[in-house]
Amino acid sequence: MKVSFFETVRYCAPEALPHDWPVASGAYDREAGARAYEAMIERLRYVEAIGFDWVSVSEHHYSPRILTPSPILSAAFLAAHLKKITIALLGPIVPHSNPVRVAEELAMLDTMAGGRLVVGLLRGTSNEALTYDLNPEEARERTDEGMELILKAWTEPQPFGWQGHYFQYRTVSIWPRPLQQPHPPTFALGTSRESCEFAARHRLGCGVSYGPYEIMAKATRYYRERCAHYGWEPAPEQIVYRANMIVAGTDEEAHTLLRQQPDRAPFVMRSGVANALMTLDARNIAGEARAPIRAGALPTTFIGSPDTVVEQVRRAREVIGAGVIDISLHPPGSRDLDPLLRALDLFATKVLPRIRDV
Amino acid sequence: MADVVFSEGLVEADGFRIRYREGGAGAPVVYLHGAGGPRPNPAHDLLARRYRVIALEMPGFGESPENTRTQSIGELASTIARAVKNLGVDTFSLIGRSFGGTTALWLALQAPERVLALVLEAPGAFRPDGARMPSNHPLVVRLRGPARDPELQRRLRGLATPTLVLFGTRDDVIAPSMGRIYKELLPNGHLVFVYDAGHGISTDRPEAYTEVVVDFLERHEAFVISRERTVIHP
Numbered sequence: 094m095k096v097s098f099f100e101t102v103r104y105c106a107p108e109a110l111p112h113d114w115p116v117a118s119g120a121y122d123r124e125a126g127a128r129a130y131e132a133m134i135e136r137l138r139y140v141e142a143i144g145f146d147w148v149s150v151s152e153h154h155y156s157p158r159i160l161t162p163s164p165i166l167s168a169a170f171l172a173a174h175l176k177k178i179t180i181a182l183l184g185p186i187v188p189h190s191n192p193v194r195v196a197e198e199l200a201m202l203d204t205m206a207g208g209r210l211v212v213g214l215l216r217g218t219s220n221e222a223l224t225y226d227l228n229p230e231e232a233r234e235r236t237d238e239g240m241e242l243i244l245k246a247w248t249e250p251q252p253f254g255w256q257g258h259y260f261q262y263r264t265v266s267i268w269p270r271p272l273q274q275p276h277p278p279t280f281a282l283g284t285s286r287e288s289c290e291f292a293a294r295h296r297l298g299c300g301v302s303y304g305p306y307e308i309m310a311k312a313t314r315y316y317r318e319r320c321a322h323y324g325w326e327p328a329p330e331q332i333v334y335r336a337n338m339i340v341a342g343t344d345e346e347a348h349t350l351l352r353q354q355p356d357r358a359p360f361v362m363r364s365g366v367a368n369a370l371m372t373l374d375a376r377n378i379a380g381e382a383r384a385p386i387r388a389g390a391l392p393t394t395f396i397g398s399p400d401t402v403v404e405q406v407r408r409a410r411e412v413i414g415a416g417v418i419d420i421s422l423h424p425p426g427s428r429d430l431d432p433l434l435r436a437l438d439l440f441a442t443k444v445l446p447r448i449r450d451v
Numbered sequence: 452m453a454d455v456v457f458s459e460g461l462v463e464a465d466g467f468r469i470r471y472r473e474g475g476a477g478a479p480v481v482y483l484h485g486a487g488g489p490r491p492n493p494a495h496d497l498l499a500r501r502y503r504v505i506a507l508e509m510p511g512f513g514e515s516p517e518n519t520r521t522q523s524i525g526e527l528a529s530t531i532a533r534a535v536k537n538l539g540v541d542t543f544s545l546i547g548r549s550f551g552g553t554t555a556l557w558l559a560l561q562a563p564e565r566v567l568a569l570v571l572e573a574p575g576a577f578r579p580d581g582a583r584m585p586s587n588h589p590l591v592v593r594l595r596g597p598a599r600d601p602e603l604q605r606r607l608r609g610l611a612t613p614t615l616v617l618f619g620t621r622d623d624v625i626a627p628s629m630g631r632i633y634k635e636l637l638p639n640g641h642l643v644f645v646y647d648a649g650h651g652i653s654t655d656r657p658e659a660y661t662e663v664v665v666d667f668l669e670r671h672e673a674f675v676i677s678r679e680r681t682v683i684h685p
Contacts, residue, residue: 119631222676222677223675223676226677226679227677228677228678228679231680231682235681256684257684258682259682260683261684363639365613365672366672366673366675366676369672369676370673373676
């Protein structure tokens with residue numbers, strides 16, 4: 094099992110923040126922001142030293158919960174400060190990006206990072222449609238086409254044009270190309286039928302997140318079926334499972350920590366907007382409709398003492414088929430960093446050595 | 452598209468004979484002018500393609516006789532509310548420009564059940580400290596209130612009406628930064644800057660203005676969700 098540390102920057106707000114998403118940017122404290130990015134590098138040097146394989150970053154906007162609106166910029170910053178660890182950029186929100194620009198920047202980053210880049214491409218959470226005025230009804234199709242164009246830009250050796258549904262270019266010929274060939278290990282992220290199908294068709298990895306093992310397994314099972322349809326079998330490390338983890342000395346202690354956490358997401362859209370958005374934002378797990386995540390906190394599926402967590406990681410491997418776990422230790426956005434550091438120590442000494450052979 | 456024909460009429464309210472222009476069909480949208488009085492406005496024609504636009508001449512402005520009776524902006528707002536009622540319109544969307552924006556705010560506070568949505572175009576309810584306002588119209592000077600009215604600030608925190616606040620980025624009458632005050636106070640307020648427009652947004656950039664106003668009047672807070680089709684080649 095490979096392990097990845099999901100880095101969210103851990104902005105510690107000096108004062109209480111509003112609860113609406115988008116969070117008013119006037120509430121941002123620039124000194125707290127500067128401290129957060131500085132502390133991130135210190136933390137990740139430790140994460141690298143104790144043996145994590147990857148550090149991952151994601152793209153989220155307009156709130157301090159995950160302070161990486163530009164994941165490519167974040168990844169470049171990490172790559173410059175960390176020398177060994179793989180940088181997992183999970184990932185640019187494709188439908189509101191210029192795919193050619195994404196292909197160029199990722200190729201540049203892979204080269205500058207000495208081929209340490211892993212890429213996840215995705216559609217993005219529902220609220221992110223509002224970030225750059227993306228029509229949510231077009232998000233799925235723009236994602237599929239954008240992902241395909243990124244792959245094409247990485248791999249096509251001759252200048253080409255692209256006459257898509259949503260993107261049109263008369264001339265594409267990127268420099269540099271990625272250091273890793275034909276391109277960095279790439280995942281289509283998400284549980285949807287379309288995402289799994291895309292990953293299978295293009296021989297990409299599949300990434301699922303947060304849900305219970307059995308539910309996530311529906312997606313990965315479908316992914317593997319589609320891979321078989323296209324005549325190949327994914328390696329275990331082509332399935333990534335991102336999940337929250339609370340590891341403590343005992344099971345009781347871990348569950349006490351969980352109970353202390355809010356049961357709602359820290360920043361939520363106003364209900365009028367959220368209701369309107371949800372009617373347009375169809376989501377599914379391997380074809381079965383699922384409700385978009387709204388205001389509830391994301392589930393914590395790795396929780397307990399080191400022994401319990403080791404067993405849960407085994408279960409995740411057995412049930413989901415995941416060969417990489419991308420863990421969010423202590424909830425992202427938490428203002429309290431001591432429990433995170435204690436959890437890191439505990440994970441490094443009591444869990445990590447025992448899940449390597451899972 | 453053929454131009455909408457506007458007609459003029461008079462309606463009585465509180466002893467005033469109030470002139471109005473009306474055009475278009477559909478849900479009613481009431482428009483309140485600024486301190487300079489009613490002016491030709493291309494945005495009215497554009498709005499009237501979707502709505503029944505009723506542009507009122509507030510008593511004391513335009514061609515109406517001097518108004519020495521109205522003593523507060525709240526009184527003016529209630530006279531306007533009665534005039535609209537006397538036109539047979541119970542619920543409506545309300546747009547107010549500059550001084551008319553302040554009037555519209557008070558009307559919405561007095562009769563929130565009648566105002567379905569509110570659009571404030573470069574509203575004058577809050578002004579920078581020491582700002583010199585161009586209008587010395589006695590009625591405006593008497594009614595426009597202090598640069599910051601604590602009572603208004605307090606009451607706006609409880610106004611649930613979906614409200615769109617527009618400021619032009621080149622407004623040199625009321626600083627566009629005033630927009631953030633409305634955003635902070637109004638629980639269902641939205642702030643949009645119209646690029647390259649001055650104080651008269653609807654006359655400077657009528658198409659851009661109408662697009663966002665129509666979208667807001669139709670969808671209220673859901674107007675933040677893009678519906679733009681970006682397919683190039685089906």
